[in-house]
């Protein structure tokens with residue numbers, strides 16, 4: 001089925017000048033970018049976006065990192081977009097990410113891991129709505 005997923009190019013990968021290379025990987029994998037925006041997350045935005053992790057020990061560092069510089073936020077659309085995006089991102093910890101994945105090739109640490117991608121249909125819906133209105137999604141379908 002055609003799905004949509006929320007993707008973020010994190011501050012480390014934006015600072016590293018890897019936006020284009022990462023977008024290329026989405027497109028090569030057959031995912032379409034149907035919405036995109038560059039923004040510097042406020043503390044409130046980062047805390048809200050990662051609210052599910054509020055009680056986790058890494059929450060403070062995660063919010064600090066995600067507000068450390070601009071990010072690119074995009075909606076990807078395609079067949080099995082959620083799973084496909086997670087495959088091309090690689091494991092959350094770059095040290096465990098398979099060769100050829102985005103995190104293997106561009107990421108350094110668990111926080112500075114280059115990209116975020118929704119993990120399930122329900123979170124994808126919530127995360128897309130966090131950043132984009134329906135009228136900002138330029139679907140081909």
Ligand code: CMP
Pocket residue numbers: 053058062092110111112113115116117
């Ligand atoms: P992301 O997919 O953006 O979702 C939450 C982020 O928390 C995750 O990627 C990592 O960058 C970061 N993080 C830091 N420590 C951990 C951890 N122990 N487990 C999972 N995620 C972590």
